[in-house]
Amino acid sequence: xxxxxxxxxxxxxxxxxxxxxxxxxxxxxxxxxxxxxxxxxxxxxxxxxxxxxxxxxxxxxxxxxxxxxxxxxxxxxxxxxxxxxxxxxxxxxxxxxxxxxxxxxxxxxxxx
Amino acid sequence: xxxxxxxxxxxxxxxxxxxxxxxxxxxxxxxxxxxxxxxxxxxxxxxxxxxxxxxxxxxxxxxxxxxxxxxxxxxxxxxxxxxxxxxxxxxxxxxxxxxxxxxxxxxxxxxx
DNA sequence: TGCGTATTAAACAAATCAGTTGTATAGTTG
DNA sequence: CAACTATACAACTGATTTGTTTAATACGCA
Numbered sequence: 001x002x003x004x005x006x007x008x009x010x011x012x013x014x015x016x017x018x019x020x021x022x023x024x025x026x027x028x029x030x031x032x033x034x035x036x037x038x039x040x041x042x043x044x045x046x047x048x049x050x051x052x053x054x055x056x057x058x059x060x061x062x063x064x065x066x067x068x069x070x071x072x073x074x075x076x077x078x079x080x081x082x083x084x085x086x087x088x089x090x091x092x093x094x095x096x097x098x099x100x101x102x103x104x105x106x107x108x109x110x111x112x
Numbered sequence: 113x114x115x116x117x118x119x120x121x122x123x124x125x126x127x128x129x130x131x132x133x134x135x136x137x138x139x140x141x142x143x144x145x146x147x148x149x150x151x152x153x154x155x156x157x158x159x160x161x162x163x164x165x166x167x168x169x170x171x172x173x174x175x176x177x178x179x180x181x182x183x184x185x186x187x188x189x190x191x192x193x194x195x196x197x198x199x200x201x202x203x204x205x206x207x208x209x210x211x212x213x214x215x216x217x218x219x220x221x222x223x224x
Numbered sequence: 225t226g227c228g229t230a231t232t233a234a235a236c237a238a239a240t241c242a243g244t245t246g247t248a249t250a251g252t253t254g
Numbered sequence: 255c256a257a258c259t260a261t262a263c264a265a266c267t268g269a270t271t272t273g274t275t276t277a278a279t280a281c282g283c284a
Contacts, residue, residue: 007144016137018205023131032119066212075258085208093130096197100178187231
């Protein structure tokens with residue numbers, strides 16, 4: 001209950017924007033890979049089989065949102081997770097999904 | 113670290129879908145109002161100054177995602193939060209936003 | 225019972241708007 | 255010059271929100 005109530009309109013917009021930054025399959029896959037530590041655009045591009053330009057753009061979105069940080073080393077740019085909170089968010093979502101599916105399977109079992 | 117790694121493609125899609133269900137200003141405002149307890153479509157419609165039809169649709173999106181539950185009482189339908197996890201998600205996002213803004217203001221202070 | 229009213233949901237269309245992707249190119253660094 | 259990354263532009267798609275209309279259900283009252 002650390003949230004203001006009611007939520008001011010501007011804050012509502014910020015929250016929605018942050019959620020939207022994460023609500024994209026390729027970006028979630030990128031975040032998943034970055035759990036192992038920092039990586040370059042090329043490495044990520046090859047890992048998830050997407051074009052260099054596209055990966056670069058998605059990384060920029062996450063960096064603009066403050067989720068990722070950049071580090072330049074020679075020719076390469078290393079991206080890393082700086083807001084560990086996103087991982088908690090994903091875990092929270094997965095937890096909800098699990099509880100939900102467990103409830104559904106319980107219903108199916110009842111019918112057996 | 114209760115997450116599988118790497119994330120299967122289907123799970124990635126489910127996660128993205130869940131985030132997208134929340135990533136909408138009006139739906140966040142609805143969730144904010146429902147923190148006070150269950151409410152009818154009409155009450156919510158008046159509270160956030162939106163049409164009955166539109167509110168009904170947004171509530172359906174959240175209910176389909178498993179975030180909200182419905183209870184019918186006579187003419188009215190009461191919606192309530194059944195997945196308390198969403199509130200944690202919003203709090204997590206707000207925490208990130210706070211940390212971020214604090215960092216930025218610190219930068220500004222350095223220049224003073 | 226029958227009619228009118230209130231509440232909610234669904235169907236349909238429309239528009240809009242955002243967001244993703246591809247192609248080509250520029251900028252940097254070794 | 256070669257390798258790596260970012261940007262500009264276009265295009266397209268596709269998703270999503272909203273409005274309008276209508277259906278469905280339940281209540282009250284005669």
